[in-house]
Amino acid sequence: MAMTLTDDQNMLRDTARDFMASEAPVTHFRKFRDMGCKDGFSHGLWKQFAELGFTGILIPEADGGMGMGQIEAGIVLEEIGRNLSPSPFLTTAVAAVEALKLADKAMRDRWFPGILAGETVIGIAIEEGVKHRPEKIACVAERSGNGFKLTGQKQFVVQGASSDMLIVAARTAGAAGETDGLTLFAVDKDAAGLSMEAARLVDSAVAAHVNLDGVQVDADAVIGEVDGGWAVLSKMLDAGRVGAAAEMVGVGTGAMDMTFEYLKTRKQFDRVIGEFQALQHRAAHLYGEMEGARSIVLKAQSLMDEGHAKAELYVAAAKAKAGLACNLSVREGVQMHGGIGMTDEYDIGLYMKRDRSLNEFFGDAYYHADRVATMNGY
């Protein structure tokens, strides 16, 4: 397919762009940050997302959604990134939806309507260490009664404490380090033995440390196949990764545009600083990096939407490249803003914080570059 957006996709972009800029700009983010909101996002905004159809972008039409793909989800995520709009879109409407699409009808009927209505929030409980290592999952699910008993700990569960349900990856067989033997479970927030401790992150998002102390779930809580959870997990993670990459294209582009505007207005030595070649070359280089990131993210999204065999390779490359480029953008942004870039009052620092969280989410650039090397045969 052509690497340009279709007319429909351009329309969606205009809608998302106008909406985020008017309803959820950086001032909205600041408001929720400064009030110390326990969720870190507005439930009202989440409902507005639903009214515009955003929450159902990836939900199949047969399940009441819009049945669109990663490109469309990414269009919304880019605008979220550009405005630092806080929402459960990436975790709930992208990652969780991709997992639930592989669940049975009863499970889909249980969760999709709430997502479509902008009422349900779902947490992704995968990480057990400080770095993303999904194959190392050690959390145990033992067979018990009609179902399973889950024991273990999870961390970096973004919006976990605000969630109605957690998607928990646990081991029903095999040992840590093996991809076989994993199973995904939908665990209700009120399940006995489930406890959470919320921790505010550098970017003001709230992530939970989750303790599963013999949490009993029924057999129908399994998403996909018992012991065959890796397939569901991979699908969910790749959607989350390419989604985080799209959001970083938005964060990086937003930071870059803000910085370029500053270079064109700030005067020192009786000149606008954008006249200095030392800054012009760095600006042009940054632009090239962001354009590259935008391209590989679009390529990865379209390969995922096609179900192409190389999609996984491109998703890894896209997460890595978007992470590196966005990180360059926020670093150059703070530096080129000079002293005011260090102030809380100025927005550029908020972009730096958001970049740091998104880079870590679902695996950082080094993790994904390593996967690219492995998939490329070395």
Next chain:
Amino acid sequence: MSDLETFRAEARTWLEENCPAEMRIPAKGDEDVCWGGRNFVFQSEAQKVWLERCVAKGYTVPDWPKAYGGAGLSPQETKILRQEMAKLGCRSPLNSFGIWMLGPALLKFGTEEQKVHYMGQIARGEIRWCQGYSEPGSGSDLVSMQTFGEDKGDHWVVNGQKIWTSYADKADWIFCLVRTDKANKYHGISFLLFDMETPGVSTKPIKLISGNSPFCETFFDNVVVPKDQVVGEINRGWDVAKYLLGHEREMISGMGGDGGVTSIGAAMKATLAEEPVLRAQMALFDVDNLTFRAHGERFMDEWKTGKAHPAYSNLMKYVGTELNKKRNELVMSIGGSQALEWESERTNGGSKARNWLRTKANSIEGGTSEVMLNVVSKRILEMPGG
């Protein structure tokens, strides 16, 4: 079947029937490349036959109009033909600066007579061209060039010197920027075509750090050039040159990495397994290489639909050439001491080392990386200042 699918099937059949088996194994080096021209010596009967058949079919320049020696293919058909050639491993029947550079300029600025005459010669591989742009005192600041053509009524008398003229010693004709009005910097340059055998033209190859001499110094001593050998208007040659430079940047921008998405890491697996930091560098390079391929694809799709910024090829040239240099640094590191060998048979005459050194020119020729960044900054990002 759609028209394009029909075309694909026909192209494949034609290639299978007409491309000799010897022309389907990869060219080993420059000596296997057909450059055409008056003095070209075919390396094999197959090379000659393959050229002749492509000439007859218009496939040396498939996207040129039939009247000028092409096959009149649409961009989509041309892409399909190239894909089918790649699948069968067909060599390019004819490489030429005439095809890549002069032809597109003639198509845009030439008279009908010039198009039929010169483009026809290029398509048939009869004339090998070289490009006379840079001068010893005019590199990045090309427009300061001094080579002067004195007006003598129906002709000019050209005096001066060019440098970095690719294969000038092997070329039949030159397309050359000549100052025809000393009073006007930008609007005082004309784009002239003339025979390298004209009295007063001489060349001297320049030995490069790679040990090879693909470039020459070219001298003009009272060279007579008739006035009908100007392309475009007299004194407006800078417009032609700028157009051609844009074209050249597009072409060079395609050189990043290895021309494809295939990683060079797999073949070096054993070495990389023992060198974790080098493996990490290779991995990050692969991320950049995949990125550049996707970037190029997106750029071409936007270019075709008129959505790309007119100065965007400058960005692609910068990114692509820097990437290719990085790639060759990695090839040398992975190759270790063996890659240092300069003449041995086991290294095919030091090909890695020579290629590595050659790529250092990528970010100098056709506009330096620094000039590309200037252009991107001013024209695309609209940064202030002169």
